Amino acid sequence: MPIERGKLSVIISVEKLTKKFKNLIAVNQISFEVHEGEIFGFLGPNGAGKTTTINMICTLLSPTSGKAVLNGHNITKERNQVRQCIGLVFQDPSLDDWLTAKENLEFHALIYNIKRKTAKKRIDQILEIVELKDRKNDLVLNFSGGMKRRLEIARGLIHYPKVLFLDEPTLGLDPQTRNKVWEYIKDLKERENITIFLTTHYMDEAENCDRISIIDMGKIIAIDTPENLKKKVMGDIITVETTDNKSLSKEIENKYGKNVFFYDNKIQFEVDDSERFIPQFIRESKEDILSISARKPTLDDVFLSLTGKKIRDESASTMDGMRKMIRVRRMRR
Amino acid sequence: MIRDLKGIYIIWLRDIKRFFRDKARLITGIARPSFYLFILGSGLSSAFGMFGGRGGDWYMDFVYPGILGMIIIFTSLFSAVSIVWDREFGFLKEILVAPISRTSIVIGKALSGSTLSLFQGIIMLFFAPLLRIQLNFFMIIKICLLILLTSFALTSFGILIASRMRTMQGFHMIMNFIIMPMFFLSGAMFPLKDLPKWLEYLVNINPLSYSIDAIRYVMLEDKIFLAHPLLINISVISIFAVTMITLAIFVFNITD
Numbered sequence A: 001m002p003i004e005r006g007k008l009s010v011i012i013s014v015e016k017l018t019k020k021f022k023n024l025i026a027v028n029q030i031s032f033e034v035h036e037g038e039i040f041g042f043l044g045p046n047g048a049g050k051t052t053t054i055n056m057i058c059t060l061l062s063p064t065s066g067k068a069v070l071n072g073h074n075i076t077k078e079r080n081q082v083r084q085c086i087g088l089v090f091q092d093p094s095l096d097d098w099l100t101a102k103e104n105l106e107f108h109a110l111i112y113n114i115k116r117k118t119a120k121k122r123i124d125q126i127l128e129i130v131e132l133k134d135r136k137n138d139l140v141l142n143f144s145g146g147m148k149r150r151l152e153i154a155r156g157l158i159h160y161p162k163v164l165f166l167d168e169p170t171l172g173l174d175p176q177t178r179n180k181v182w183e184y185i186k187d188l189k190e191r192e193n194i195t196i197f198l199t200t201h202y203m204d205e206a207e208n209c210d211r212i213s214i215i216d217m218g219k220i221i222a223i224d225t226p227e228n229l230k231k232k233v234m235g236d237i238i239t240v241e242t243t244d245n246k247s248l249s250k251e252i253e254n255k256y257g258k259n260v261f262f263y264d265n266k267i268q269f270e271v272d273d274s275e276r277f278i279p280q281f282i283r284e285s286k287e288d289i290l291s292i293s294a295r296k297p298t299l300d301d302v303f304l305s306l307t308g309k310k311i312r313d314e315s316a317s318t319m320d321g322m323r324k325m326i327r328v329r330r331m332r333r
Numbered sequence B: 001m002i003r004d005l006k007g008i009y010i011i012w013l014r015d016i017k018r019f020f021r022d023k024a025r026l027i028t029g030i031a032r033p034s035f036y037l038f039i040l041g042s043g044l045s046s047a048f049g050m051f052g053g054r055g056g057d058w059y060m061d062f063v064y065p066g067i068l069g070m071i072i073i074f075t076s077l078f079s080a081v082s083i084v085w086d087r088e089f090g091f092l093k094e095i096l097v098a099p100i101s102r103t104s105i106v107i108g109k110a111l112s113g114s115t116l117s118l119f120q121g122i123i124m125l126f127f128a129p130l131l132r133i134q135l136n137f138f139m140i141i142k143i144c145l146l147i148l149l150t151s152f153a154l155t156s157f158g159i160l161i162a163s164r165m166r167t168m169q170g171f172h173m174i175m176n177f178i179i180m181p182m183f184f185l186s187g188a189m190f191p192l193k194d195l196p197k198w199l200e201y202l203v204n205i206n207p208l209s210y211s212i213d214a215i216r217y218v219m220l221e222d223k224i225f226l227a228h229p230l231l232i233n234i235s236v237i238s239i240f241a242v243t244m245i246t247l248a249i250f251v252f253n254i255t256d
């Protein structure tokens, strides 16, 4: 059973979890807790160790060292009990191509011990959400990459586990389907009090989370709510354009003591309080200001400032891109 | 316990469904026994027939259980490829995180392999009358039970190897290394009489020898091969089966 701690009960607790592959340390002594009923996000670049961490918690990999407890069950000693509490949507393909869409879902319902009637209802409902209803009797073999992905998500949502792991669930989906899937997941979470453990590269998706853990090179470098993370790391971001950027940047550096970045013929820097800063700045500036704007930081900025890297930008991704990635992953094995 | 039984059934059912769905596999599954029987069986017995007298018929009687053994060993050992296949295509993960024990997965796979092997064995039995091999009802039942037991043992052996394999090529290579010697040193095609000591030793530790011997024991009046009593044959195969399934379960339970 979950450990009560104040108001929040802890459903997953991870202590110094480590995984080594030969001489590569994929996950390095990470510790964190996930609270019951929250959406917990893992955010990090490729190879950060997100999937490896999930695989350990889900009993697919055994940790090199460290400990994790899920819903009161030790992940190395009570693997069968752990598996009874979880559901997973994998990052890599995991469908049976020689079964039809419906049969894949029925297999899942059967193996998760769902009553036939309930299963039928849920299968119909979820097939509707992912828009595969009229293809349900086709072999998965004949599906496109995006259709397979949708089916994969649908399958993960058929049984209602205590903790649902979603490893980059909406990777490669069109925005419309993404939104629909998210609505459904949030609704399900509320109705069934499911805890969601998510990894993602999409910043807007990460902002859906109650708490986010930023992971890089096998280490957790920050863990907090999206708002706090954004606050903790910096203030507002100001972008200015003038006729003479060089001299303005000197002025900003000397007068306000800010670090500036040049970007697209514009100057970017951070201030604590943009509402008060901008009027004063315009009044006192010696250069002609052509444009100025202020925005709140996004998780992208947070990530950049914490790791010095930009997270992989998936917004332009096509299905082609996704297929390529899958192929690369498969070859790695 | 009930969950485990249900888990076994679910794993078994999917494998069977897939076999009958994949037309290429189904056709090979039916064609291979017929092919071996007619080409190998008839070819070889007419060669023996040239030696005159009853040689041809006698050889057919002798080689029929051997070809049955060949089908069993191929189907059983290769049916474990489904584990490697599932791993390569990712479906194994879906099974591995499901709330069923690793043990029931292994047993389910062992049973589906045995079922498919029995299916092919039965196709072979249908051809028996065409080859002037006489079988009565009890003989057929006994043969089927022997096929099941042997197949269960061999499929478990296949699973044991497949559980540590990452690629299909690797699996096929190892399997060919195992199948060929096992087949030729089983007395399937020719009587193993007056062999050098070391070969005789290999024949005696080959579980397939005992299966084929047992099938011959049931089918033929002439006791022409190892001719152990049926009880000894069955005991040896059973011990092999129990050892293999136990090892397979143990190895499959290890997580990387």
Ligand SMILES: Nc1ncnc2c1ncn2[C@@H]1O[C@H](COP(=O)(O)OP(=O)(O)OP(=O)(O)O)[C@@H](O)[C@H]1O
Pocket (backbone or CB within 6 Å): A021, A024, A025, A026, A044, A045, A046, A047, A048, A049, A050, A051, A052, A053, A091
């Ligand atoms: N089975 C394995 N054998 C060897 N190395 C592995 C294995 N699985 C993962 N790794 C390595 O561990 C590191 C972390 O991989 P992981 O899959 O956890 O990353 P990730 O954060 O999920 O990345 P992505 O965003 O690309 O999914 C990588 O360097 C990867 O190459």
Ligand SMILES: [Mg+2]
Pocket (backbone or CB within 6 Å): A050, A051, A052, A091, A167
């Ligand atoms: Mg990953």
